[in-house]
Amino acid sequence: MTNTLAIEVNNLSKSFKGKPALEKVSCTIFQGEMVALVGASGSGKSTLLRHLNGLHSGDSGSVNIFGTALQTDGKNHSKIRYLRSQIGCIFQQFNLVNRLTVIENVLVGNLSRLSVFSSIFHLFSKEEKLQALAALERVGILEQAYKRASMLSGGQQQRVAIARCLVQGAKIILADEPIASLDPESSRKVMELLVELNQQSGITVVTSLHQIQVVRSYYNRVIALRTGKVMFDGATVELNDAKLKEIYGAAADELVMRGHSDFT
Structure with missing residues (x-):
């Protein structure tokens, strides 16, 4: 990891049909970091990822990539194609x-x-x-x-x-639920590959996940969202079961991975 900012999000807000999807989200991710976005369904993690590569435009706030504005207050900037060329995207459905x-x-x-x-x-x-x-x-x-x-x-x-x-x-890889459709063995291979690219090539990796055991196995930093707001941003070891319960209440059960015993 370097001191170079790869991604900077400032007060990013987005609503769909009047319903808030992101509310004043701010975070900074440095080049070479590997960060997990977690949250129950509807938390805003996939929406945030889509703003990081310009697939969605916010209603307000900004997204900067390597110090250059990708979007500000809903307007994409002239260098968006160049910035997108540095961002690789991996989706659940490939x-x-x-x-x-x-x-x-x-x-x-x-x-x-x-x-x-x-x-x-x-x-x-x-x-x-x-x-x-x-x-x-x-x-x-x-x-x-x-x-x-x-x-x-x-x-x-x-x-x-x-x-x-x-x-x-790509200098940044955004992965949106990349193992949601995979069996445990394939999931482990994909996660190990992302870790390898991060550690050996210095590629910044930001992944949305809902399986907390996977996050604990592979990520040092986690950003937890709930109803479009950042509720936690810090070391993965600090996001224990008690903290999850505090943030999500009964919805915390959704983050406890089932059917992927290889990660537990």
């Missing part, structure tokens, strides 16, 4: 194109640097293809490179999404 091969899905990470013509016709150079193969090797699925994405297991598809972030050259 967001792959099933009819394309694995390597083609990974190469999509290069689209922000390609011309419109090359993007439309998927014209990739030999160097770009070698880069994609190297990324697939790093995430452990090189042998799947020329299979259709639809033929892969959920865990393998999530690793394709991570490889796409690597090809993109």
Whole structure:
């Protein structure tokens, strides 16, 4: 971790149909940190992630990426495309194109640097293809490179999404419930891979999760949200069961992981 600010959120608020989703959320995340966003359903953790990459625009407040404004008071800034190129996103449902091969899905990470013509016709150079193969090797699925994405297991598809972030050259990875659809073994492999990228490559990782045991196994820092407000921001060891109960009441039970015994 460095002293460079990767993400800075200041008084970010957002409402949907008059219902607050985020209320004056503020936090700072430094380059090289690995931070978990936790909360019961409807807490605002996924909404916050979508503001960090500009998929949603806030009603007020600001988001800065590496010291440059991504959005301020609902307006995206002129450098938003450049800033997005530094942010890789991983979703619960993988967001792959099933009819394309694995390597083609990974190469999509290069689209922000390609011309419109090359993007439309998927014209990739030999160097770009070698880069994609190297990324697939790093995430452990090189042998799947020329299979259709639809033929892969959920865990393998999530690793394709991570490889796409690597090809993109992402300095920040935002992962929205990346293991929610996976079995325990695949979940562990994905989490270990995110830790490896964080520790070996210094990639900042921000992950929304609802399984507190996973958070305790892999994250040193946690930001807990409830009804769109930050209720806790600190060391994971300090977010014990009593603190969870204090923040969430009966809803704390939702954060106790079930069915993933490998993490307990």
